[in-house]
Amino acid sequence: MQIISPNYILTPDVLLTEQSIAFDKTIQKIAPLEELQKEFPQAEHIQLEKNSLLMPGLINAHVHIEFSANKNHLSYGDFLNWLYSVIENREDLINGCDLSCMDKAIDMMLTNGITSFGAISSHAMDLEACANAKQNVVFFNELIGSQASMADALFTDFLSRLDASKTIQRENFHPAVAIHSPYSVHPILVKKALEIVKNEKLKLTAHFMESQAEREWLDSSSGDFKQFFTELLKQENSVTDAKEFLSYFEGYETLLTHAVETNEEELETIKRNKHTIIHCPISNRLLGNKTLNIKALNDKNIRWIVATDGLSSNYKLDLFEEMKISLFMHSSAPLLKFAQELIKGVTINAADALGLNAGEIKEGKNADMIILDLNNTPNDELAIHLLLHRYNISKVFINGKLEKGTL
Template sequence: MQILLSDTIFTDGTILRDHGIVFDKTILEVAPNDDLRSRFGAQCTELGEGSVLLPGLINPHVHLEFSANRSTLTYGEFMPWLSSVIASRDELINECDDACTTRAIETMLSNGITAFGAVSSYGFDLDPCLKAPQKVVFFNELIGSDPAMADALYANFQERLFASQEIKREGFHPAVAIHSPYSVHRILIQKALKYAKEKDLRVTAHFMESLAEREWLDNDSGAFQPFFQNFLKQSKAANTANEFLSYFSEIPTLFTHAIQANHEELSAIKEGGHSIIHCPISNRLLGNGALDLQRLDTYTIPWLCGTDGMSSNYTLDLFEEMKAALFMHTQHDLLTLANSLFQSVTVQAATALRLNCGTIAPMYDADILMLRVNYPINEQLPIHLILQPRIIESVYIQGEKII
């Protein structure tokens, strides 16, 4: 059992001054420092002035297999970026070996990320994710819209999924990713989701990231039309948006991006009990615009904040991601948005990923960050934690001190 007495605990939008926590693998108690001192005495560790305890951060969406990218890909618009990914995919994948992937995982850990959702297209990141100290939801991605290749594509997906299901380590969760409505044939989607439902696997999918996707799914036209005709000899979209969402009606899913989603689609996401992952830096770099968070709040759709991968970001740092969002969404009250952003990378992300963490409260896993700040702590702490420099002095995962 460990007892940390802090200047401040910040969790679930609540600031607790002069409070501490008692924990082993899980959090046993949260109480005022004086109370804990009187009961536990020398067992207490005094963290001192400027110490802030936070729940460990959760990155719900990251593509680790592209972690070798720095300046290879083209930013500014979605289609030039996608073309550059296709042109450089093999080079980038080959450059990111286990050591490269492990460095990305270690970077996330040093940035306070104690759990993450890895979207894996090839399975090359499986071993580093197995060895990661963090909780991992390992989303095996299914992609392929050509019905003639359906059997081979599904067999490859199954091979990767089954390999991840053979892993038995606490905190590692095999899962399913459906790439997008434009890139996966309905037969493959239905087979994969049937299996996911039978095995109670977590599910994620990209949805309505770009205007090109919107036009292609609605009208079989737009910037995607020459892309699909030239690369895949297809003249019609694999699904409509509504058809795609209907396949997920009984499986709560984490949909990533959803910038171009309309009223009918957001209503379906709400009714399905789904959530949306917001990746502000990726959306800006690929020229896709900004997700309307106020609109999501109107529909009461839970939203999370994620980094996406290094193919469309310059860092795997949720503090940096929150900072980008803070400046991107200018219509929001600043303090309200800062609080919402912290919840989006802690308790909301944990709920969507079905993890027993994301909050500092009894019975939750002791996934904890200890930060040191050098400024007076007040009611605007959530804003200052995002904007001001901070030192992450300690990281605990299920009560074990990792850093």
């Protein structure tokens, strides 16, 4: 048992002062120091420096660790150009990211205060790195393949990877399933995977409506994807449409990434099924896609959270940077309220979407906590300043264990 005493605690709903936290793997009690020391007399006391802020560890719900070798391999500014560049450089990217490369990406997230992440794994090359990560991990085994003739082989490979992830026994590692996207996964495969997901109550995610190319292809088998599918896959028509794809997830809460091209009917379906939208602003900008209409989500009470995506469409894995970019992209949103929503989108709301007992400084929650060194006394606009000034993260606790910094 330990007791930690910061100057300030962001829960993230409320800013507390003159309070300390007693914790082991979980937060046991939040109260004044004297009260905690009486109740836990054997606990070690950690007194933090002046202007220290303790807040929940950040949660990155969508990241591709396997593609972390990218620096300047890929083409930005247009989704199809980027996709062709991924295909052209795929072998170099995959072969160029060994275990140390993936470890470096995971350590980058730790340094940036990310205590939990959702790894979208296409090949299971990142399984060892994620199994050894200090963070809590939701390991999304990704299913991809739009050709019916390949369905059995692709599903066998998917099952093999899913089974391998289930052998990882460490605490706070959670096998899960990712359906790549409606345009890239045949309905046969989607239905077979969802049977497993629902029977085993696994977390589920999918890319959805990321680009205009996807919108046109799913709606009318036309647009920029037409040449791509015809030449590379000998496929003249989309295997599904957006409405059918969403119908597969009926009654099962799913994390849908990007969703920048969703229409009104799809938003109603997402609302009804209590799906969560993952907002990746930097990735959307670099790939030439739209900005997510967060006002439309808020108007329908659709939960949205924030993630970095992978280094194939980002330049760092830093949720503070991601939130800051989003703050400026959504220029019509009320500044303070939106900053507060962004912080919830990487803490309490992200934890709830991933099914993690984290994201909040509250009794009974995992002791996933980060310590920021503020410059001076915080004011009512703390949420804005946290995004603008990128304060030093001096300590990171995960499940009560100090994983970054010193005592």
